[in-house]
Amino acid sequence: MGKAALRGVVRAVKGKSLRGDPDEVLASTRRRGQDLETAILDAAVGIIACGGMAALTMEGVAAAAHTGKASVYRRWPSKEDLLVDAMSHALPPLEVVPDTGSVREDLLALLRIMLGLINSPGGCALQAFMFDNSADKHLIAVVKKRVMEPRQQMFVDVLARGRDRGEVRPDAVDPRTAEVGPALIVHQYLMHGPPVPDAFVVELVDNVLLPLLRP
Amino acid sequence: MGKAALRGVVRAVKGKSLRGDPDEVLASTRRRGQDLETAILDAAVGIIACGGMAALTMEGVAAAAHTGKASVYRRWPSKEDLLVDAMSHALPPLEVVPDTGSVREDLLALLRIMLGLINSPGGCALQAFMFDNSADKHLIAVVKKRVMEPRQQMFVDVLARGRDRGEVRPDAVDPRTAEVGPALIVHQYLMHGPPVPDAFVVELVDNVLLPLLRP
DNA sequence: GGATAAGAAACGCAACCGTTCACTAGAAGT
DNA sequence: ACTTCTAGTGAACGGTTGCGTTTCTTATCC
Numbered sequence: 001m002g003k004a005a006l007r008g009v010v011r012a013v014k015g016k017s018l019r020g021d022p023d024e025v026l027a028s029t030r031r032r033g034q035d036l037e038t039a040i041l042d043a044a045v046g047i048i049a050c051g052g053m054a055a056l057t058m059e060g061v062a063a064a065a066h067t068g069k070a071s072v073y074r075r076w077p078s079k080e081d082l083l084v085d086a087m088s089h090a091l092p093p094l095e096v097v098p099d100t101g102s103v104r105e106d107l108l109a110l111l112r113i114m115l116g117l118i119n120s121p122g123g124c125a126l127q128a129f130m131f132d133n134s135a136d137k138h139l140i141a142v143v144k145k146r147v148m149e150p151r152q153q154m155f156v157d158v159l160a161r162g163r164d165r166g167e168v169r170p171d172a173v174d175p176r177t178a179e180v181g182p183a184l185i186v187h188q189y190l191m192h193g194p195p196v197p198d199a200f201v202v203e204l205v206d207n208v209l210l211p212l213l214r215p
Numbered sequence: 216m217g218k219a220a221l222r223g224v225v226r227a228v229k230g231k232s233l234r235g236d237p238d239e240v241l242a243s244t245r246r247r248g249q250d251l252e253t254a255i256l257d258a259a260v261g262i263i264a265c266g267g268m269a270a271l272t273m274e275g276v277a278a279a280a281h282t283g284k285a286s287v288y289r290r291w292p293s294k295e296d297l298l299v300d301a302m303s304h305a306l307p308p309l310e311v312v313p314d315t316g317s318v319r320e321d322l323l324a325l326l327r328i329m330l331g332l333i334n335s336p337g338g339c340a341l342q343a344f345m346f347d348n349s350a351d352k353h354l355i356a357v358v359k360k361r362v363m364e365p366r367q368q369m370f371v372d373v374l375a376r377g378r379d380r381g382e383v384r385p386d387a388v389d390p391r392t393a394e395v396g397p398a399l400i401v402h403q404y405l406m407h408g409p410p411v412p413d414a415f416v417v418e419l420v421d422n423v424l425l426p427l428l429r430p
Numbered sequence: 431g432g433a434t435a436a437g438a439a440a441c442g443c444a445a446c447c448g449t450t451c452a453c454t455a456g457a458a459g460t
Numbered sequence: 461a462c463t464t465c466t467a468g469t470g471a472a473c474g475g476t477t478g479c480g481t482t483t484c485t486t487a488t489c490c
Contacts, residue, residue: 030436030487052348054269057478068437073480131346131405133267144406169426176422179402180395186405187398190346191359207391211384212427245455245468272446283469288448 031067040065040072044086049124053132056083080136087129087143090122097154103162107209110158111181111201114151118185119195127189152179162213169215181209246282255280255287259301264339268347271298295351302344302358305337312369318377322424325373326396326416329366333400334410342404367394377428384430396424 031039043064047055058079062069076082098109117123126147130140155178162168184204188196246254258280262270273294277284291297313324332338341362345355370393377383399419403411 032435032488036436054347054349058480059478066437068439069480070438070482071436074435077480079479128348132269133343134269148406171422172426174422176418180399180423183402184395184398186402187394190401191363203391207386207389208395208427211387212423247456247467251468273448274446283471284448285450285470286468289467292448294447 036065036067036071037075038089040067040075040082041086041089044082045090045125046121048086048128049121052128053135058082083129084139087126087139090125091143091147092117092120092122094150097157099161101165103158103165103167103213104205104210106158106161107155107181107205108201110154111185111205112198114182114185115196115198115201118189124194127186131190152182155179155181159213166215168213172213177212180212181205184208251280251282251286252290253304255282255290255297256301256304259297260305260340261336263301263343264336267343268350273297298344299354302341302354305340306358306362307332307335307337309365312372314376316380318373318380318382318428319420319425321373321376322370322396322420323416325369326400326420327413329397329400330411330413330416333404339409342401346405366397370394370396374428381430383428387428392427395427396420399423 040061044056044061047060047064056079058069058072061082062072065072072082076085095113098106100106100109118127126143129135130143152175156173156175159168159173159178163170163173181204185196185201188200255276259271259276262275262279271294273284273287276297277287280287287297291300310328313321315321315324333342341358344350345358367390371388371390374383374388374393378385378388396419400411400416403415
């Protein structure tokens with residue numbers, strides 16, 4: 001269904017690129033090595049972000065990457081192995097925790113970093129993967145540890161600095177309180193879908209987090 | 216995989232029930248009508264709760280309900296139709312909003328109702344369905360409107376009564392603040408899986424919600 | 431020019447969908 | 461009690477989709 005349509009589009013593009021059409025800029029050359037590998041991983045991430053884990057098929061990935069299944073299987077022995085690398089590929093590097101001198105600005109900066117992640121294709125794919133009931137529990141646990149926990153610690157750090165400045169109620173500096181911001185962003189994402197607007201973060205900080213943290 | 220194991224179990228059970236074993240209490244008679252229908256719906260809900268939407272297959276449902284595909288297709292023309300009825304079947308009736316005279320007790324009661332729902336098979340199935348990226352967006356929207364919004368309104372009502380008693384900061388009576396409790400429970404469920412313990416709710420109320428709501 | 435790997439197409443296999451058919455248990459009517 | 465009729469059971473079917481493999485042609489790198 002969506003598969004047939006996708007395939008049709010791919011065919012059309014590839015047909016055009018084969019010869020004759022000067023408006024086709026890319027896809028004129030046959031990619032190799034790292035170039036092709038990142039194209040395949042990008043395709044996998046994009047597919048998961050758009051259609052969820054159920055849409056991730058080797059044939060779909062190959063088609064979206066404008067290549068063949070053989071080139072995919074030459075690099076990854078199975079769909080699960082491709083999934084692992086695609087998730088690693090989607091994971092952004094950990095940003096430095098901001099220190100602006102005020103809790104409000106620190107929280108805004110931190111939540112905006114999180115917003116950028118959650119609104120990106122990689123973030124969508126990550127959500128789709130982590131909340132997929134049929135996915136590998138072990139791999140999900142690994143991703144949680146690598147992605148979620150360091151970011152939660154960044155929130156705790158911001159709260160601790162706010163406490164030292166007298167801005168934050170001392171007993172609010174705990175992991176449970178620290179995860180209120182991220183939890184509400186995830187909740188907003190799950191309830192109303194992407195993109196989560198920037199205004200949501202501002203309202204979240206001013207109407208929920210600051211009243212919660214005030215001494 | 217899990218499929219083969221399930222089938223094996225089903226076969227074993229049915230084989231035993233066919234004849235000879237007096238320790239088989241159920242499955243001696245051939246069920247009909249409403250009896251069989253609820254058995255099929257229960258099977259569908261259980262399958263979604265355990266293995267997610269990807270595990271929901273007509274053959275799996277029929278096997279889990281100890282019946283044949285024909286009996287399933289006689290009632291529901293397609294998997295989607297079965298899914299709709301299974302979700303309705305999983306939905307609990309709306310409980311009455313408690314009024315204990317204190318915000319703390321009201322919130323505890325309300326969140327415990329939510330906890331009972333989220334920890335039940337129906338609640339797990341509901342989660343699996345609503346957060347499935349490949350599910351029907353329209354049906355998800357309907358479920359959100361029928362399940363989420365009335366419950367969110369109950370939280371707003373509790374907050375409003377608390378404001379009238381002077382327990383709650385007046386500008387905390389808004390939907391955004393009201394969804395903090397549910398959002399954190401959902402977040403806990405998604406991060407650490409079921410069951411969400413009762414102690415989590417108590418800690419949530421005392422360490423997060425009451426500080427957030429205090430005047 | 432030769433080694434390597436990309437592209438494209440087929441293959442067998444398995445799972446599942448939705449349908450159909452023959453058989454039979456149980457309910458209803460006489 | 462006997463018959464009739466409904467509906468549950470169990471098994472097959474053709475069709476589709478996706479997995480993982482294989483083969484062959486051809487572009488690209490050295």
